[in-house]
Amino acid sequence: MTPDLKIVSVISMVANVLRLVSKTISVIAISLISILFWTSVSSAHDPLFLLPEHQTPSEGPSLPDGTISFAFYGEFLTEGETRGFQAYFADGDFFQLELLIPAVDPEQRLQDNQLPFLRLTSPDGLTQTLYPSIRSRFDEPFTNTSYYTLIQERRTATEGIYDVMIVSRAPARFTSAIGTSEQFGTPVERAGDRPSSFTETAERLDEWYTKSNSESSKKDENKIDASSTAEGSEDVPLESLATESETTSNLSDNELDSSNQESIDLDTSDLASTNQTLWLVIMIAIVAIPVGVAIKRILKSTPK
Numbered sequence: 410m411t412p413d414l415k416i417v418s419v420i421s422m423v424a425n426v427l428r429l430v431s432k433t434i435s436v437i438a439i440s441l442i443s444i445l446f447w448t449s450v451s452s453a454h455d456p457l458f459l460l461p462e463h464q465t466p467s468e469g470p471s472l473p474d475g476t477i478s479f480a481f482y483g484e485f486l487t488e489g490e491t492r493g494f495q496a497y498f499a500d501g502d503f504f505q506l507e508l509l510i511p512a513v514d515p516e517q518r519l520q521d522n523q524l525p526f527l528r529l530t531s532p533d534g535l536t537q538t539l540y541p542s543i544r545s546r547f548d549e550p551f552t553n554t555s556y557y558t559l560i561q562e563r564r565t566a567t568e569g570i571y572d573v574m575i576v577s578r579a580p581a582r583f584t585s586a587i588g589t590s591e592q593f594g595t596p597v598e599r600a601g602d603r604p605s606s607f608t609e610t611a612e613r614l615d616e617w618y619t620k621s622n623s624e625s626s627k628k629d630e631n632k633i634d635a636s637s638t639a640e641g642s643e644d645v646p647l648e649s650l651a652t653e654s655e656t657t658s659n660l661s662d663n664e665l666d667s668s669n670q671e672s673i674d675l676d677t678s679d680l681a682s683t684n685q686t687l688w689l690v691i692m693i694a695i696v697a698i699p700v701g702v703a704i705k706r707i708l709k710s711t712p713k
Contacts, residue, residue: 454480454586455593456610459492460601466493466530466572471598475571476502478588482617485525485577493574496587498566506562506573507586511618512546512555516581523579524559532569554618556584582621
């Protein structure tokens with residue numbers, strides 16, 4: 410074999426290897442992007458916005474299945490406002506309800522006795538007042554947002570409609586999340602101005618998170634600091650608020666608090682692990698795609 414033929418043979422072998430590598434990278438990149446998309450979707454709640462006309466549960470959105478995960482976003486302009494919604498559960502369903510605030514000003518500077526709270530009415534008519542008993546922060550890297558979880562209630566549901574009311578004690582934005590099963594586009598009665606696309610949802614959530622529409626909340630930022638200084642020892646600590654919640658419940662709150670805290674720790678750990686995995690997937694995809702493109706360009710200029 411002449412030297413020229415050897416060179417051509419080597420070039421041909423290299424080209425074949427490059428084609429195989431290019432195909433492999435393309436398949437991997439497509440797979441990673443698909444995994445990333447579905448994982449990011451499944452980690453979210455179906456968002457709804459609670460408006461001023463949703464003052465009571467009977468006026469607010471009515472969920473046909475409380476196990477489906479929804480997140481309700483809203484804002485209080487003054488103390489004493491309420492927002493509400495309803496959710497149906499079958500007997501034995503897993504019940505999960507949370508209350509959160511964004512980890513930004515002015516919400517993150519609210520004192521314990523200025524945080525919003527929940528009133529939960531069971532199908533049997535029993536009303537339970539749930540006050541904030543935790544302030545656990547978590548960061549969401551994909552939306553670049555952060556929140557404080559204030560209340561996390563978990564139990565076994567009884568059949569019927571649960572009424573949920575969020576009550577304000579100061580101007581603040583809030584989020585109430587319910588359910589654990591990811592399922593988007595579920596029809597909801599009295600849903601109000603519901604986003605019709607992912608783009609609209611992202612825009613409205615960004616506006617809700619980055620800009621407080623409450624002029625009174627901005628004016629009261631200094632009042633919040635002043636009142637906390639003036640009241641001093643009169644502030645109600647989280648422990649006292651949790652105690653009041655215990656007296657309004659027929660459940661064994663000591664056991665619930667213990668199990669809830671364990672669940673919160675597990676959720677936080679799972680969220681951190683999921684986020685790290687997703688970021689790794691993103692970095693691999695970012696590197697793999699341009700490499701695949703570069704290999705294809707080399708192949709085009711290589712004789713077969």
